[in-house]
Amino acid sequence: MDALELLLTRRSNKKLVAPAPQGEQLDNILQAALHAPDHGRLTPYRFVIIEKQGQDVLEQLLQSAVEELNQGEERKKKATDVSHRAPMIIAVIAKINNEIGKVPGWEQMLTAGCATYAMQLAANAQGFDNVWVSGPWIDGSELRQAFGCEAQDKVIALLMLGTAEQKLEKAKIHDVSPYVSYL
Numbered sequence: 001m002d003a004l005e006l007l008l009t010r011r012s013n014k015k016l017v018a019p020a021p022q023g024e025q026l027d028n029i030l031q032a033a034l035h036a037p038d039h040g041r042l043t044p045y046r047f048v049i050i051e052k053q054g055q056d057v058l059e060q061l062l063q064s065a066v067e068e069l070n071q072g073e074e075r076k077k078k079a080t081d082v083s084h085r086a087p088m089i090i091a092v093i094a095k096i097n098n099e100i101g102k103v104p105g106w107e108q109m110l111t112a113g114c115a116t117y118a119m120q121l122a123a124n125a126q127g128f129d130n131v132w133v134s135g136p137w138i139d140g141s142e143l144r145q146a147f148g149c150e151a152q153d154k155v156i157a158l159l160m161l162g163t164a165e166q167k168l169e170k171a172k173i174h175d176v177s178p179y180v181s182y183l
């Protein structure tokens with residue numbers, strides 16, 4: 001797929017079925033993440049790949065977060081839905097080190113965000129669809145522990161990956177002028 005066309009027409013898709021990326025396809029997705037711009041080459045991210053039984057574990061962790069954060073019964077249903085919405089989920093953890101003067105935490109967080117977007121694009125480039133999901137449960141204590149988070153880390157994405165149940169129309173071209181000025 002042409003890179004510019006991908007950048008200009010990408011869109012998220014929440015209806016995802018098997019197959020998920022495997023083998024070299026998954027490797028390409030992770031390689032793309034590691035090629036995100038990264039001040040100081042800190043690699044301030046970790047990825048947890050969640051499939052099959054892992055999705056049952058994720059469901060339990062999200063349920064636990066809903067209870068811990070008092071989010072109510074409706075959220076519990078959503079936790080179940082999110083955990084099984086796609087055949088693969090990659091959790092992205094921003095590994096933040098606030099002791100590095102030259103590269104503040106916000107820059108490290110952005111690198112983790114760029115890595116997530118790179119994974120989305122690499123998935124799309126190989127014919128897979130995806131959607132970046134977060135939600136308040138990402139701050140659940142058990143979830144954070146299961147993902148190996150230290151105190152300053154932040155779970156920034158549950159990236160849902162799979163094959164489009166139904167191909168969506170490509171995103172439309174936007175008017176960029178409201179967002180741009182010249183100095």
Ligand SMILES: Cc1cc2nc3c(=O)[nH]c(=O)nc-3n(C[C@H](O)[C@H](O)[C@H](O)COP(=O)(O)O)c2cc1C
Pocket residue numbers: 010011012013131132133134135156
């Ligand atoms: C940091 C971040 C968190 C997001 N969290 C959610 C979420 O929890 N639920 C959701 O429906 N969309 C979430 N989104 C938005 C979707 O991933 C998607 O971008 C949005 O639905 C717009 O679709 P598009 O990507 O096709 O433009 C999030 C996006 C970002 C960047």
